Amino acid sequence: MHRITVIGGGVAGLTAAITAAEAGAKVTVYEAHHTLGGRARTAEGPYRTNEGPHALYNGGPHWTWLRQRGLIGPLAPIPPLEGARLRLHHKGVLRRTPPFAMLKLLRRRTPRRAHQAPVDVDFMTWATEQAGEEAARAAAHYSAVAIFHHDPGSLSAAFVQERLRRAAKLPPEAQYPRGGWASLVDRMAARAWNLGVRVETLARVDSVPEGRGPVVVATSLDAARRLLRDDSLTWTSGRTALVDVAVRSRRGDAFAVSDLDAPGWLERFTAQDRTLAPAGEQLIQGQFPIGPRESRAAAVTRAERLLDLAFEGWRERVTWRREATANGRTGAVDPPGTTWRDRPSVDRGDGVYLAGDQVAAPGVLSEVSFNSALAAVSLALGRRSPGPQELDLKHA
CATH class of the missing domain: 3.50.50.60 (FAD/NAD(P)-binding domain)
Structure with a gap:
């Protein structure tokens, strides 16, 4: 033995x-x-918070490994797409759809070599050639939901493209253990x-x-x-500000908000799992990557601006709040x-x-x-x- x-x-x-x-x-x-x-x-x-926003993607062999052993357990249902209220922050306002050119970068892999992101070129350079600078920047920032890095566009194009496509896949791969x-x-x-x-x-x-x-x-x-x-x-790993906020419930709050103007993500986890906060309250968790010369306070300020747009009156509704920094604890990123x-x-x-x-x-x-x-x-x-x-x- x-x-x-x-x-x-x-x-x-x-x-x-x-x-x-x-x-x-x-x-x-x-x-x-x-x-x-x-x-x-x-x-x-x-308030049953994870250490930052967590999701279990169902597209890899780990999912099979967990399922075969009955370890996945009950999953919180993802809100229907029509009512999920996913919002995208672009050019200072909330939108329902991404820039049209960005959709080109979300297409499934094709045999054409032009759409296979290279390993040895940074994502921003490659994506700009594919869809233009505005779409490339928006796509890079959207990918931060699965990268937790202050400048995803500077990383390997192949690395970012894989995460971008999996994060934007429909139906979503992201799953949430209840x-x-x-x-x-x-x-x-x-x-x-x-x-x-x-x-x-x-x-x-x-x-x-x-x-x-x-x-x-x-x-x-x-x-x-x-x-x-x-x-x-x-x-290399990331450094990101973690912002957790509980607010009194209000109709019209967004389910998730992705910042396309800078890397950052907010998600109302109680939209799919009401067990995470007391009755009548909503739990929001966010992550906002911090640059090498940026303070956590600056990243938190970005989070608050996004909360202002997506969760009307949230400051008056707060019942609990917590902030933290994840330094080098967000997984590997590939230059x-x-x-x-x-x-x-x-x-x-x-x-x-x-x-x-x-x-x-x-x-x-x-x-x-x-x-x-x-x-x-x-x-x-x-x-x-x-x-x-x-x-x-x-x-x-």
Whole structure:
């Protein structure tokens, strides 16, 4: 029987633990906090907020993995398209439709090479050639809902195009576990315990355990760098202001607002899940990326301007509010000339494997955590890494 140690009890760590235990391994998970979930935790109390806007996309292999194990659970229904009141902030006003030229950049992939975004060119340059500067800028800012970066147009065109298309797909890929992401984490934790996984919370690990078999480090990349004392474990991420506001209900409030004039996104999560706030109140969560020379206060001011437009009288209706900064905690972003294969590899040698959202694995947002965890366990058990048709991880 294999013994596998997992450091970190977030989505990546629980995925690794479940997968290894299903294969017959004896698994121990060490989590530094008193609860599992990592960045997928949901706050307790009357306002059940995630750490920033969260959505679970259903277009990747992680969805199949969760569904096969009955882990997805009840989903909050997305409001009908006609009544969803999705608004786009463009040229200072709220609109119902994007700039017409922007639609050209949202088309499904075609065989024509001209529409395949290149890896080695920034998105703004490529998209301007395809649809003009105004549409390119609007599309880049819209993509921030799945990137959390202050300047998506400066990133690899291929990286941004994939996220743009998936974020704008109809019907939407974004799904919402009812009760917040903690409900998904709870189901994953229960599955792990039922498989005999040993879970130790409040157990901070300062060095790689020896003599306990392979080790999967499923932490943030910063934490992994310190733990493994490996300065090469770095990759670009985003820095964004998180704004959570609860307001008394009012007819006519928008469901979601995307800022096309600058990166930023607001979403009324109680539009699909009334369990997230007390009766008669609405919970709005937003993220507004912060530039390198910008303060959080400036980003919050942008959020408030958007709230003024989309949620009339919100200041007088506020019942609760919270602000935070997510610095380097929003997943990997790929500059021009790089892909996910260039990020820190899963296999670190000497029986140590990485998993997380900044590791060399494909996918959007949390999908990278799932996919890297599956690859890490496969390699730790001495199996082949899943092939391109499974997870596209041949080079992990």
